[in-house]
Each structure stands twice: as C-alpha cells, then as structure tokens.
Amino acid sequence: MTFHSRSGRAFWSDIRFVIGLILVAASIAGVWLIVSSAGRTTPMLQATRTIVQGEAVAAADFQVVEVALGALSDDYLAPQDLRTGQIAARTLADGELVPVAALADADDSRTTTIVIESSTGIPAGVEAGTVVELWQAPLLEDGRTAGAPRILVADVSVSAVVEPEGMLAAAATTVEIVIPRDDVADVLAAITSGALLSVVPMGASS
Template identity: 50%
Template sequence: MTAATANRTRPRAFWSDARFVLGILLVVASIAGVWFVVTAARQTVPVFAAARTIVAGTALSGDDLRVVEVALGQMGDAYLAPESLEEGLVATRTIPSGELVPQSAVGDASAATVTTVVLRSAVDVPGSVEPGSVVEVWSAPLIERGRYDTPRILVADATVVSVTRDDSMIGGGSAALEVVIPRADVAATLAAMSDESALSVVPSAGAGR
C-alpha cells in the first residue's frame, strides 16, 4: 500500500468531529439566547402610574392611580402592582403625574412622619404655587387687632396638596391651602391658627432646583 492510499483510508480523528459538534451547539445556544432576550423584552407587566400628582402623606386610592402595561424585565418588583395595593398605604414622597409608582415611594400610614392641615394665607400666593409645590409657611403673631409681630418661618418644608384662591377680598386676595407638613410642626401650626396669627405661604427657596 502506498503512502497516498494510506492517507485516504485513515479514519478522521475524533477530536475533529467533537469540535464540529461543539460549534453546532454554540450556534444553537447563541440563537436561543437571542430569542430569550427578545422574548423577555416583549413581555409586559401591569403596574401603577400616578394619575395625578400625589404628594407625601396622601392615602393611595384607585382615583390616584392608573394601571399601565410596561416592559420592566427584572425590575418589575420595584414598582407597585395592582395586587400590592392595600388599604393604609400612603405616599412617602411626592410622585409626579404619569410617573410609575415605586415600591420605595409608598409605606404604611401608621409609620408616616407627615400629615395634612388646611390653612388660610393672609395674602394671595404666587401663581407658581400648585399641587406638588414645596413651600414655606410664615407666621406673624397677632399683637393687637390690626398689628402683627415680625413674620417668622413656621414650617420650613411643606408640600401643597390643593390651593383655592379668592380674589374677591377687599384690599388683596387670599388663599386656602391644604398642605402636607411634618408631624413635629403640627402643634405650632395649630397654635398659630388658633392665636389668629397672619399666615403667609411662599415658594421654598430650593423649590426650583
């Protein structure tokens, strides 16, 4: 037998066949991986979005929320889902209208550190003050009828829930506001209202940052 004949009849090495099979397996795995990623990206889950601006301390209800279908992948558990809505949940921070509601932005009402009060500003508030605005509440203690002491900050960090302006007042407008304030400021705020102090609401210096 010649050397040429021996070369033609020699069986193919096993490692060569194994490498071919391995290459096929890698191609199949690559295709399966791409299919999995594309399929996962197309899957959506129902979560809540804010139907309006929700300020801190607001008890969450169906009127505040709307269900949207979004593709969140592995982050789906980070947002409030319809089955997670329970009585007693409140917003722990302001959630702008249209924003998906994070689980971290809601909590139990019993643990809330803020509450809402309704107060009347002695003067009208700027047009920029609207639900969700961060404001300061100033108080000028009453000395005698028609005379007030120097104004001072009563609440340094309040969030507006609603504002009703009244331009019919003689000598200038006034406004009634529902605001969220820290529970630590409730006693002083109620005392100022009962003492007939003149209250004023102004935008917070850092509100535009």
C-alpha cells in the same frame, strides 16, 4: 503510529466542533431571551391624577397599563399590590407609574396636614402637589411689627389651595400643607403667636 496520531487529531477536532455548536446555540438562545423579555409587558398601576403626599389612595386613583419594564418590574406596583388603608408616601404626578416606595400604610405615616393663611398670597404655579417652604415673620414685642422672615419648615407639599373670592380677594389665601408630625408644634406655635406665614416655592427667595 501515524494512524493513531491522525485519529487523535480528528477526535479533538470533533470535540471543538461540538463545543462551537453549543456556544453558537447558547448565544442564539440568549439573544432570543433578551428580545423576548424586552417585548413582554406587565400590568402596572399608573396615577390618573396628582396625588399629594399623605393623601389616602383608592383603586379609583389609578389605571392599569401594560408596560415593558423587564427586570425593573419588581420596583413598581401591580394591580394586586394595592391594599386598603394606604397613603401616598410622596407626591405622585398625574400619569406616573407607581413605585413600590411611593405608597405606605396610613398607620406608619409620619406626616399630617395643617391649614395656614399665607399673608403674602400664593405665587403663580403653586397648586396641589407643589413642594414649597413655609416661612414665618414673628411678631416683635410691640405686637404690631414683624421681625425678619426665616424658614419655619422646609420641603413640604401643598395639599390644597383655597383662593379668596369677591370682596375677600385681598385677604390672605388659605393653604393646606403636608408637614412632618415633628414640626406640627412649631407651626401651631407660630400660628397662635400671630406670626406672618408665607408659602414660597422651592428655589425661590422670600
């Protein structure tokens, strides 16, 4: 009986020893996989300039960089993911990696560009890619006096700024903005009615 008891204990000790070795080996393999994955780089697209929302994109607007994103790789665009006929779904900053959601097919775009004249000029720092509010001061019935200003379209992007030069320096500045298609009618109505339009950076007061 004593012989069998010792044999049983030895058997279970051996099993525990083997299980311990397996767990240690699995732990080492897991650490190796984590370290290996962290050091593995993947080619991704990076914007080489500021790309404004609604702007058509091409391969020349990007460069390929090797980055270690690990599990996040699927959230960003690789070189082979770029297709013809795509536009920026939002503004991309110069040097930014390109998220999958940042590009869309042009046929699916819900934005368009429109040119306006900002009656108050353009604040310093406003350039292509800046997010602004478009304010209007509608003309009153006398046709000469402007009413109280109010927001016409909020959260729009500047596509281009054309600064007046020479003798026209005091004139209003022409700005191209990207707006939702649903707001086009309101903006055109404000323009044709002679309302005074102003571009105001987000967070500033008019």
